Amino acid sequence: MITAQEILNKLNKKKSNLPVSNIKNIQVWIDSCGKLGNRHIIIQGWAFHPDIEDISFDITFNEEHEEFENLNCQNIEFEVIRSTRLDVNKHFSYSDNRKRWGFAIVANWSFEFEPSPDKLKVVIYSDDSNKTVPLLPFVPIAGETLFGHCITWRSEERLKLMSVLHSMVGDKVFELPGLKVADAHVLRERIEWNLDNVLAIPGHGVFISGWLLDPEQTLAGIFVRSQDASYSENLVFKSARYPRQDVIDAFPGKAQSSYQAGLFAWIEMPHLIEHSSLEMVFVTKLGVITIIKIKQSNVRDDITLPSQQVLVNFHVGRPDYQEVMTTHIGPALTALWDNRKQLLGTPMVEVHQFGKTITNPKRSIIVPLYGRYDFLLHQVVQFTKDPDFDKTELIYVLDDPKLYSQFIPFCHDTSKLFPVSFKVIYGGRNLGYAGANNLGTQYATTDQLVLLNSDIIPSQPGWLSRIENAQHKLKDLGVVAPKLVFDDGSIQHLGMSFVKAPEFGDLWLNQHPGKGTPEWLADVKTEMESPAVTGACMFISKSLYLKVGGLDETYVLGDFEDSDLCLKLRSMGYKHYVLGNEKLYHLERQSQDLFENRDWKFKITLYNAWQHTQRWGKLIEELVA
Amino acid sequence: MFLARTDKPSHGGSAFSTINSDREILFHTYMSDFFLFQSGHKKHIWQDFRALLKRYQPTVVHFHHYIHMGLELIREVKNTLPDCKIVLTLHEYLAICANNGQMVKPGKQMKLCYKSSPAECARCFPERSPADFFLREQYIKSIFELVDIFISPSYFLIDRYKAWGIPESKMVMIENGQPEVETPAPRPLAEGEVRGRFAFFGQINPFKGVDVLLEAFNLLPEDIKQQVHLDIHGANLEIQTPEFQEKINKLLDDLGDLVTMHGSYESHEIGRLMEATDWMIIPSVWWENSPIVIQEAFNHGRPIICSDIGGMAEKIIDSETGIHFRARHAMDLAKKIENSINGCIFDSLCQKIQKPLTIRKCRELHDEAIA
Numbered sequence: 001m002i003t004a005q006e007i008l009n010k011l012n013k014k015k016s017n018l019p020v021s022n023i024k025n026i027q028v029w030i031d032s033c034g035k036l037g038n039r040h041i042i043i044q045g046w047a048f049h050p051d052i053e054d055i056s057f058d059i060t061f062n063e064e065h066e067e068f069e070n071l072n073c074q075n076i077e078f079e080v081i082r083s084t085r086l087d088v089n090k091h092f093s094y095s096d097n098r099k100r101w102g103f104a105i106v107a108n109w110s111f112e113f114e115p116s117p118d119k120l121k122v123v124i125y126s127d128d129s130n131k132t133v134p135l136l137p138f139v140p141i142a143g144e145t146l147f148g149h150c151i152t153w154r155s156e157e158r159l160k161l162m163s164v165l166h167s168m169v170g171d172k173v174f175e176l177p178g179l180k181v182a183d184a185h186v187l188r189e190r191i192e193w194n195l196d197n198v199l200a201i202p203g204h205g206v207f208i209s210g211w212l213l214d215p216e217q218t219l220a221g222i223f224v225r226s227q228d229a230s231y232s233e234n235l236v237f238k239s240a241r242y243p244r245q246d247v248i249d250a251f252p253g254k255a256q257s258s259y260q261a262g263l264f265a266w267i268e269m270p271h272l273i274e275h276s277s278l279e280m281v282f283v284t285k286l287g288v289i290t291i292i293k294i295k296q297s298n299v300r301d302d303i304t305l306p307s308q309q310v311l312v313n314f315h316v317g318r319p320d321y322q323e324v325m326t327t328h329i330g331p332a333l334t335a336l337w338d339n340r341k342q343l344l345g346t347p348m349v350e351v352h353q354f355g356k357t358i359t360n361p362k363r364s365i366i367v368p369l370y371g372r373y374d375f376l377l378h379q380v381v382q383f384t385k386d387p388d389f390d391k392t393e394l395i396y397v398l399d400d401p402k403l404y405s406q407f408i409p410f411c412h413d414t415s416k417l418f419p420v421s422f423k424v425i426y427g428g429r430n431l432g433y434a435g436a437n438n439l440g441t442q443y444a445t446t447d448q449l450v451l452l453n454s455d456i457i458p459s460q461p462g463w464l465s466r467i468e469n470a471q472h473k474l475k476d477l478g479v480v481a482p483k484l485v486f487d488d489g490s491i492q493h494l495g496m497s498f499v500k501a502p503e504f505g506d507l508w509l510n511q512h513p514g515k516g517t518p519e520w521l522a523d524v525k526t527e528m529e530s531p532a533v534t535g536a537c538m539f540i541s542k543s544l545y546l547k548v549g550g551l552d553e554t555y556v557l558g559d560f561e562d563s564d565l566c567l568k569l570r571s572m573g574y575k576h577y578v579l580g581n582e583k584l585y586h587l588e589r590q591s592q593d594l595f596e597n598r599d600w601k602f603k604i605t606l607y608n609a610w611q612h613t614q615r616w617g618k619l620i621e622e623l624v625a
Numbered sequence: 626m627f628l629a630r631t632d633k634p635s636h637g638g639s640a641f642s643t644i645n646s647d648r649e650i651l652f653h654t655y656m657s658d659f660f661l662f663q664s665g666h667k668k669h670i671w672q673d674f675r676a677l678l679k680r681y682q683p684t685v686v687h688f689h690h691y692i693h694m695g696l697e698l699i700r701e702v703k704n705t706l707p708d709c710k711i712v713l714t715l716h717e718y719l720a721i722c723a724n725n726g727q728m729v730k731p732g733k734q735m736k737l738c739y740k741s742s743p744a745e746c747a748r749c750f751p752e753r754s755p756a757d758f759f760l761r762e763q764y765i766k767s768i769f770e771l772v773d774i775f776i777s778p779s780y781f782l783i784d785r786y787k788a789w790g791i792p793e794s795k796m797v798m799i800e801n802g803q804p805e806v807e808t809p810a811p812r813p814l815a816e817g818e819v820r821g822r823f824a825f826f827g828q829i830n831p832f833k834g835v836d837v838l839l840e841a842f843n844l845l846p847e848d849i850k851q852q853v854h855l856d857i858h859g860a861n862l863e864i865q866t867p868e869f870q871e872k873i874n875k876l877l878d879d880l881g882d883l884v885t886m887h888g889s890y891e892s893h894e895i896g897r898l899m900e901a902t903d904w905m906i907i908p909s910v911w912w913e914n915s916p917i918v919i920q921e922a923f924n925h926g927r928p929i930i931c932s933d934i935g936g937m938a939e940k941i942i943d944s945e946t947g948i949h950f951r952a953r954h955a956m957d958l959a960k961k962i963e964n965s966i967n968g969c970i971f972d973s974l975c976q977k978i979q980k981p982l983t984i985r986k987c988r989e990l991h992d993e994a995i996a
Contacts, residue, residue, distance in 0.1 A: 378760050
């Protein structure tokens, strides 16, 4: 059998006489023709073409074959990988190591007959000329032989081969017979890893986080495999990486300090069943496979800890922040909240009436209560002096199960002492700001909704009817809100606007222009149109509220729901107004000022901001232009 | 009917019991929150107190206190008897100041406070936010709005509540009335004796300035010390902080038999105690309102040396019915003590002291104000 060396020698002799750009002068050699199971073939070899920048490959049926008529000719789907062949360079005494002479053609084989050199041919094209390359007999190829000709391939080229194989063959590539399987301890001779958290969210997917120390890039792929043999995408490409100095320190000399050992990823698995066993599949660039079982936590409705685990290693300062949010953090958090909602089902609602039921109310005020309930007393004390409350349906939504046992007797005492009627709606769990308002709205019997925060205190009686009267003359009315001030009289809210935050990947954040300035310095007018208004005190028609589906419950822990509602309405042509003559106090709680400390809640806020920007970025651009 | 709060247990847990006569009722209740003056058992208010109001049907309810019972009492009167007049006598600055109504800032220095605001108050109580104080003010004011007339025994207190937001038109100054007694003659002096018998009446706590008083005596020149004596009629030193007790005890040790500690006294004993006294000293380091001992001293014809602030400065006219010293300054007090033992000054001041308002007249003034 003629060796590659001999061919090269022969070819080399003629080299000096070759005309430029002649397709005939391309030197081509086939190393192997293999069958990958029954569905795929792989043809490997090299093509030396120093005078031609680029050539293309085609694999077709041999039309001259006697059976061609019967072949039921179809196109063959294939992919070509070009690779580095230093051996070819050496024998042609060619010095540019960047040129890739090697090739591997991976093709789908969907025909009933066996592939053979007489039925198939490879054609090489350059411009309008071409050259047919005869093939070798196809032999079953698997495991190590797949990579037998890849000795001088660069690692990214091997990776590409694995990826192409994976994309064509699918996850079964890891189950090809003959692939070398190694135990974890063998793999640990080359790489180190640990999984810190594996959060399995049934019907949604898996969030994994941990670290991987593979500075030599031994791995071609890491996959998570579920019990039903569905595979994740390749985590080598589809994961967020970040620095883990503790890992670098634990393995001195193993990796440079700039190496990013930290790893987390959201793995979408819509068919994941509860308590499915999970495995991690490692594939080295040499095609060696290691499978380990992984322990997971099954996430249920209590998602405080899981959401912290999702966010703990997420850093907004990093350049890949947006990408990581879109690919991993956002979907993982969405899945956590979705799953919680599904598990909890429809709230079992309790309704308590304190004082007499108001007959023919003119308006319905919805006040969610969370964390602190004494605000109810402070509001009721003020409402007691306001005759408007004789015709007001006051609905408190208790959104904090921890408070329930103290809260109900407190309401009882309060209503005995302060003659204002109110209802308490309790959904049995924390529904979030949007969920609580939406629940409360279901119990509103009037069309005039007033969404009110519990830390709002009126400055004088009669505000409800005055605002209602004022809103009748407003055009295309969506939401109307009063001016809100802090306890020292400085502005808390005069309408909401948006500001782009370059420090957080250009997300749009809500802002309250004029916040903190004394009123005389702020530009206060009787009626001011505003792109959005705060949810702390919102007047809106119930039918309009329901038409847009109320406040969106996908925002987490109360943020951006108000501007989201306003923007939804704005996109339909409704306008929002602030009434500068109406003043209420808003004792905005300090804990809501999350942008001061970058903790978990802050990251949740950014998640909300990210969702909000995804939805409304374009409209906001128009509004603030 | 007289209603007073007690912390003693009642008959089988009832809200009320009687004492002395069936017109004097004890209210066995308590507060759970001294910040907002919240009743600790609100059923006592909306059930028991309500029932009492319904049965008795008063036309006037006159509150002297809400602390230890709950501000809700005032609300409840309005709930049950909307036409009943509500009168509230203000005895200190409880509504304005969360530091026991003293308008003195917490901390060792006990700085005097001139005006409250949510931001200022939150500085005194860092564990609370300005918003908490804002809510407190709004809450108390909304209850105070139900009060028809505020009575204060001093103009100084009226000014403070006016600055805080109570309309002046709702406030009336009526001094505390005194029993009608014959003014005892000045203490008879032995040959060569000076007017050196000084007395302090009241609680021994940091606000009352007993420490300033003892320091002043300690600063007196030796020859003066030979001629003067201080009688302290007061109690409760043992419930003060260890630091304060230590300070007072050390001063008492230094002063030896210059000072006599008499302990507490019953109000009917006051005449006998006054007879043995030349001067009363009121060295309070807080504003005071109208300390009853001022009127008691005047009722017994005794001049007063007092701190030159607040209700004391209003009630005691410097160089006419008493002598002012610079509040909190022991040295100044010592100087004033030294000057006052001279009989001439004593005699001239005694001549100008007028009989205070009688209980009968005080009652008439109340009737006029409420009518």
